Amino acid sequence: MDDEYEDNDVQVLASGSEGLGVFAARQFNEGELIRSVNVLREITDAEPLRTEAGERPEHCAYPDGRVVLYGIPDRYYNHSCDPRAWERHDDATEIIARRPIPPGDEIQVDYLINNSGGDSRACNCGAARCRGTTGYSFFTLPPEIQHEYLPLLAPWFERRHAQELADLRCRQGG
Numbered sequence: 001m002d003d004e005y006e007d008n009d010v011q012v013l014a015s016g017s018e019g020l021g022v023f024a025a026r027q028f029n030e031g032e033l034i035r036s037v038n039v040l041r042e043i044t045d046a047e048p049l050r051t052e053a054g055e056r057p058e059h060c061a062y063p064d065g066r067v068v069l070y071g072i073p074d075r076y077y078n079h080s081c082d083p084r085a086w087e088r089h090d091d092a093t094e095i096i097a098r099r100p101i102p103p104g105d106e107i108q109v110d111y112l113i114n115n116s117g118g119d120s121r122a123c124n125c126g127a128a129r130c131r132g133t134t135g136y137s138f139f140t141l142p143p144e145i146q147h148e149y150l151p152l153l154a155p156w157f158e159r160r161h162a163q164e165l166a167d168l169r170c171r172q173g174g
């Protein structure tokens, strides 16, 4: 496997139907930093994806209208509708545990946090609250899920959607 990865914190392994996934190599506590994301570079017209080198759109993230290529292992977080982790965007991008994660469990994130118009596809994440689809946008999530994710939104997402989020918080009473 070309994308083999293992350190004291995480390892990349086969993940059911999803291809590869990132798995905990040790116990993580709720709120604990799992990893700082390895961002390789920004993708631009001048420096496009090199598909011949195995770089693919699904290895990218789309913060604040930009396209950035994630390295290994961070390009392999799969989606869950009730994920064990989330991405904290600050000066760096960090993967944080949402709840205790035992060694061997897959570390997933919800692709709709900080997303306002992505691709949707069928979801079989196995979560009790699986939505059946990854969905297109944070703003199409059920209100109770939006409420849960509001504290996790990135500063750039808050800026870009200030009015919609103000309206949403108003509707939710805070």
Ligand SMILES: [Zn+2]
Pocket (backbone or CB within 6 Å): 080, 081, 082, 123, 124, 125, 126, 127, 129, 130, 131, 132, 133
């Ligand atoms: Zn799901």
